[in-house]
Amino acid sequence: MFRALGRRRAVLLLAVAALITAPGPATATTTTQPLPDGTFIRDVGEGSVYRIAGGAPIYVSAWAAFGGQQPYVDISHAQLLTLPEYPTDGTFIRGTATGYVYRIAGGAPVYVSTWTAFGGPQPTTDVDQVAIQNAGRGGKWNHIRYNPADQTFVRGTATGQVYTFAGGAPIYVSNWAAVGGERPAVNVDQAALDNAGSGGPYDHVRYYPEQGTPLVTLDNRYWTVGEGVARRIEPGDFSSTLVDLLAVLNAGQPGQWSHLIGHVA
Template sequence: MAPFDIGQTWTICRGYGYASHTGTSNYGIDLTGAGCNSSASGRNVRAPAGGTVAYYQAAYGNLCVNKSGGGSYTLTHIDSSVTSGTVTAGQSVGTVAQPGARGNAGVAHIHFQMWSSPGCYGDAGIPFDSAHGTRICGAPDLAASGPNGYNNGTWSGTSFTGQACDGTSASNGSYIVASDTGRVYVMAGGSPMYVSGWGAVGGPHAINGTFTQTQIDAMPRYPADGTAIRNYGTGTIYVVAGGFGFAVTSLANIPNTSWVDIDGSAVAQLRSQPGDGTVIRDYPTGSIYVVSGGAAMAVTSLANIPYTSWTNVDGWAITHQLRQYPTDGSAIVDHSTGTVYLIAGGAPMTVVSFDNIPSITSLAYVDHWVLANQLRRYPTDGTVVRDYLGGGIHVVAGGAALGIASLANVPYTSWINVDNWGITHDLRGYPSDGTYVRDYTTGKVYVVQGGATAYLPSWGPAGPQPFVDVDPWTLSNQLHATG
């Protein structure tokens, strides 16, 4: 049994008998992605055994399932997609909650525990070992006594990679087949990459393992970070990080010396941009970046981020495949101060309370340096933001938020929901000098100069300049335009 995707590597951050793992929770373990950090945030969580949901406590993300064959288990600190009914072994039941959510004390992890009795409570806790029939597939036999590598309880510091529970395995570059569908895959970094036909990978290959389609679907969707793959049809090599394929222009630019040939169509299986919080290193220069919203945020010191590992990639891919600024709505955390921001038009908008913004599904911790040196000071002109709680909509011009009384008076149809505090404190009170705005309903253009807004009858010798369409209400009530 395993509560996660096959092929993923996990670490027991806190083991049996840890401070909070005593009494009825004596045999609980806290599973993190690598070390005791939050790299597992957003990972898939699966039912380790079939049964009936006893309850789900949303505050702590605590899913309790009574096993069909007796006993029960809990998966805690997860965003559960199942709150009642039955589950089957291997079924996706949610994702690991982001840091600071579902009572996880700021570290994204799964608290996993088994009981010999139903209800997920009492003195019937049991260890994850063969003697009790509860061994986690791919993990050591986690008997009641064992090493204490992190001094965080028995078995803390133990890392392992999940395997299929039928004893079969699929090594890197091996070919597997689904016994019930006949679909063929080549394994790359623990992930099955679909093979549409033998011609796409250079001809027939020996089948090294047979699984059910359900087992294959339970394997990781993306190759592990650092896996090198090659599009057999084009010869292009990629290094995978955060589920994204970073192109390689020269083998001298990466440390990898081998790769797995895949069907070119399987490249579409990868993410369109790396997952938030992916840490990459320009191998030739040594520069390190944290990815947020598809953009590479520079790291000036490892002391300024919580991450301790990275994936070496070709620097060309960083400058040519990633964005200049994170996508609108991306969430970042200044690791030095703990302040949260939402990106709008390339600029950080402060969040003073998670209640003031939509639910965040992912975030990235960044170096404080990027706030003043890499991101914009103000959102780019024409960015539309909305006070998530109050509903007020504004368009940014010259660093100022200009109100919109009616959407019928402007051409905008979408916006970024932000905390109102950011609108009132992060933006200017009046557009900067030289900002041009246009009354969308009349087409009249105005220019801001010296704190005043005046009608511009013609563009003059310099010709047309960029402008921001605004609501006529703004011109008369906020900018007090003349002319």
């Protein structure tokens, strides 16, 4: 009798051990390997889910954005903090709710009106449209900027024209020498620049710099933008975006110069 009880106890202990060492839900795994674009991850510390795009974690507000729960990888909060803050410039993403496609420039989504602008369809990662709409609003939403970072250089695919961002708007660069030499530039759809601020997917680029944006030109002239007009100011203890002097002097002219309305010397 005691032997039978011993055997039963052994079987019970083995069953308990199996439960303790069994893996979690079939949808969850853990990894320390690099995470390819498209991977869903869960921060086990906070329970938040993200999708990797351009190496960065883009918040998933609801599984419904992807047609239901998807397989995901568990990572620690410390691991999450080691990932890039924003997707790599040049990354293409598509909002699941709208189908809108964007190209990342300066951490922000710049609208792609047609694949023709890039010679045809390109590899794209689907992300939660809500993450795009709430870009830059703090916390989990901060892995996408709402507007490109200052001093982000872009090139319009249709024209080859180069711009640098200041206060969320593209300021024309007539010559690389005007901004201290050639810089890496992200190719973007020219339509996103021409239609900046016109609503919907175009609103991730401003037409005129944000009110109070400070500018500096290579000759050490300082300006501040108010209602689209660049006004000369005295140098101060503040960070300014380097822009082409001709973009200030030709402000208000049509075409590429029109992202400033005028200037006051």
